[in-house]
Amino acid sequence: MSSKRFYILFVVGFLASSTSLFSQSDKQKKLEAQRQQVLKEMKQINALLYSKKKEQKSEITLIENLNAKVSARENLIRITNQQANLLTRQINSNQKEITSLRTQLQELKDDYAAMVVKSYKSKSEQSKVMFLLSSDNFKQAYKRLQYIKQYANYQKEQGESIKTKTTELQALNIQLSKQKEDKQKLIEENRIAKRELEKEKQQREILMASIKSDMSKFSAQIKKKRQEADRIDKEINRLIREAIASSNKKAGKKTSTGKFVLTPEAKKLASNFQANKGKLGWPVSRGVIKGKFGKTRSLIDNTVEVNNSGVKIATEKDAEVKAVFNGVVHKLFIVKNANSGIMIRHGNYFTVYYNLSKIYVKSGQKISTGEVIGQVFTSRVNGESLLDFRLFKDKQKLNPQYWLSKY
Template sequence: MKRFLCILTGCLCLAFPLLAQSNKLIKELESKRGTLQKQIAESETLLKTTKKDVGSQLNGLAALTGQIEERKRYILAINSDVESIERELTSLNRQLTRLQRDLKDKKQKYESSVQYLYKNRSIEEKLMFIFSAPSLAQTYRRMRYVREYATYQRLQGEEVLKKQEQVNRKKAELQQVKAAKENLLKEREGEKAKLEAQEKEKKTLVANLQKKQRGLQNELAKKRREANQLNARIDRLIAEEIEKARKRAAEEARREAAARKKAEEKAAAANKGASNKQTASEKQATTATKPKTAPLDAYAMSKADRELSGNFASNRGKLPMPITGAYIITSHYGEYTVEGLRNVKLDNKGIDIQGKPGAQARAIFDGKVAAVFKLNGLFNILIRHGNYISVYCNLSSASVKQGDDVTTKQTIGQIFSDGADNGRTVLHFQLRKEKEKLNPEPWLNR
């Protein structure tokens, strides 16, 4: 009995890792979905608005559209997880079939050995089998055979128990994964129902805005004027920053050339004696070391700038969101039309990120504050990361100043909350490489 308990305990220890594998997969999938689920739950609080004017409704439409996109992204994540679980179920079924086949085979072998021992169960029969051998060597071989067969029969019994426990555990694992899949499918249906409700709400909001076409166009024209004014100021400051970088690089090149020249003159004096004359070839070499003036459009970089640019570029897709707390991207990069609204075309040089009142802007990477300026009563900050520049707009206050060094995720200012629009809090964020405007979304880790 004790031997049987020891065998069973060993079987349980062997089978637990099988169950842990599927548990790990389910937990990993739940963790990934949990981040998205939390983001959606928190962002739903950003959709509330009570004002009925065109500007507020247009902002509400942007927030609702962003929330719908988040929910669609979550449903896609659920679909991906369902596919992963289905692959796991297929694998588990294959493993279970193989284990059941092995169990059947071992049971048959064990049954045969038990039947044999039953037929030759008495000590007298074993002794007769041994001593009836024609020679002493044969007697020894029969004794060893009887002993080894008994050991074989015991091991066969242990193998059957192990395999049976593996089958039981695999069945339990299979049921657990099936339950996870059923829960996931229910959750997907619930999210689809919420999405349909939001799509319906969006259609109602679009219909209301269509009735106010003149006011809508006026509001859009106002937004374009403000955006053009802001972008012109940003472009001018970036051009100035490029010129500063060019001068830094030129000065660094001049110092390096002077150091090389001094080293060459010292070496020449040591080898040939002091000489104040310079040959034509030396003049030509000196002339070649003089730095060429780069055009203003080129971001001539110092060694430090080149290193920082390389580090920034290597983190594409890993950079943190430039806002603290829950958020929705309400306006994407580039030109696009608003679904359902005629003649409504938007052109965004960056992205608009709506957060909760009290949200702060934060640096997406190490860098130096290139500029802090106010426009229409709000602060805007430019941070240089080598030849990349990140831009943070629509801040009610700034906690950094020009020339400050900043680190990744460091808060740099409070984002403005519009009390006239139910505390709407939106960060306008841009990303540039020299003068080239980039779509920030592929660079951020969402």
Template sequence: MKFLKIVLLFICVFATANLYAQSSADLKKQRDRINDELEQLNHQLQDVQNNKKVNQGQLTNLKKQIALREEKIDIINSEVRNLDNQISTNTNTVHSLQNQLDQLKKEYAGMVLFAYRNKSAYNKLMFVFAAKDFNQAYKRLKYLQQFATYRERQAGYIESTQHDLHIKINELDKTKEEKHNLLVEQEKDKATLGKQKSTTLKLVSSLSKQAGYIKQQLKDLQAQRDRLNRKIQEVIAEAARKAAEEDRLARAKAGNKESTTKSSSRRTINESLNATPEAAKLSSEFLDNKGSLPWPVAYGEIIHGFGKYYTEGISMESYGWDIKTNPGASVRSIFSGEVYGFQDMGGTYFVVIKHGEYFTAYSNLKSVNVSKGQKVSTKQNIGTAAVDPISGDTEISFTLNKGTTSINPQAWLATK
């Protein structure tokens, strides 16, 4: 009966431990994930701080770290509660096993004393022969045999219980050590959290003082984008006029000059750009590769996407993608075509490549490796990315046009 109680006790303990293990494993996975994210954010923050400027990126990064660290502290609290439950369960188990062991030892001591008093064969025979009849003598003989067997079994129970008790005590010690380590880690996170909150308040104060300067920077950035877009549109318009003139001359040679002039005047910019078979073929091939065109840099992260957006209460518009890349990154043509123009924009350059009726423009280049009129192939290096003076990051601007119409590159470039 006592053995059955021990078995039931271990079944309950095992079930509880299994649930605890599952819960703790899930919490540990969450804690490890947060640690990985915190490490990545810390590296990013170091990169931002190396620019020696107080900016919005630092504030955003710190807020993310604070939120993650608070989440991690909550997870550690949950882990500590689980460990407290496990410590309580293991402590109860240890006490129960100790009680069982004491009871088993007490009973075994009684059996040993009885066996000692009846150790001689004479006493055993006297015990058997003192029976009233044969049946009682037989039962006494069986009792002596069963008593010996039970004593051996009881010794086995004692040894097994001592082994289990030793295991549970070790588990209890490990659980207490794990709890201690978690509490130490939590204290470190709380200290770091306090410092980050203090740093965040200082950043907010500093950024508030710089608000006017930042807004002016944003206005200057938009003015620069508008100026660049106008220059690119001028290059495309020039290409369209040239294509229309070449088309008019070709038609003039082939037929009636007056009808040709009237016909060409009714042509759209895109029709003029696709007037020759070569241009039409290139436009068709460019269109066929929609969604699979390579990025203008081997590695890139979109800083601003296409279209209008608001920041610091200012309406901004991007005519393409602003892409952050690695320092000294090579800029490449996304498709075969012809370099139609490049221009110095006050220390940096932009390059426009014609792909039939489509045009791609690559801006904020530190250097250019191609010349006007040069044929280029897909992924051919055309220059080197420059450092943005405001963010301190290596960035380029990429725009895509169909004729003079700006197009969102998202549907055209391959998914990273």
């Protein structure tokens, strides 16, 4: 292989492997960030759902708490597996790169050794002078002089290439050792996580068996909860329809699309709200999502469908509730046989904060991001503090999890 061709192949190969390594490194960083997020969530679950030993929780509440824990643990195992698999690919890639580097390094050393021998045999200044003087003309002598210089420079470059390759090989070996250590650590952490997961699933099964022995009692509780949820949904939907109709009437517009006709000011506010998707602050300082958005099957009775219009955030006792974005308080409302709520309008978006024991704002009041607007209701029966948080665009329900920032 010619030196020039070898150099080109080396550069191309180095750039390709570097791009791959950078890409894998970015993936690993993202996965580690996700893993740390889940670990933080699990700490919140333990702190908020399992710290109150004295309070007697119902079997349904205990099942919900365990399910939140199991779900987080399964997520942790999944992410850790992804990290371990990515590390395996990186280790294999580095091992191949090390083998290739060793081969290239040996070729460089052999080539360099041959040059040294050749240089030694013709090292005398006299031989170089004779080489120049034997030229047929000045042009040939000049070319031979250039060749001597180029050859000397090439020797120097080969020496530097050997040093560079050696350093690169040493760095890869260190990186490989670190990757193997990291992988082993992840495997051990996953082993522990899987043992804990099995324990939690067994606890859940024991609770489920207890519940099934008296299913009629718990079916009545589930039915009562669903009826309450339906009343809340109907009231919030009614308030939103009224808000759209009233707002559009004031603007002198009639629309049957069920959407707001926005003023320039409201349009700007809505645009700013939209731009903060995934970055909105949480409505409580400490919280964990216990009830997720959308349709799911009841944990107690899988023949019953549960449809959450928002998310239920478990938080601390009497926790303060904060507005997630600038807006105007549209309505304070109370649902029959239930608790209070606040609706804040952000252009054609609404955020709803329900299950409050105290309210600190009034209708029509301008609200700033992070402003305290009320206090979460804490159940005297089981000590549970659950904020029902919802998000709408016009009449459309949105999943708040996609809008709130990561803790």
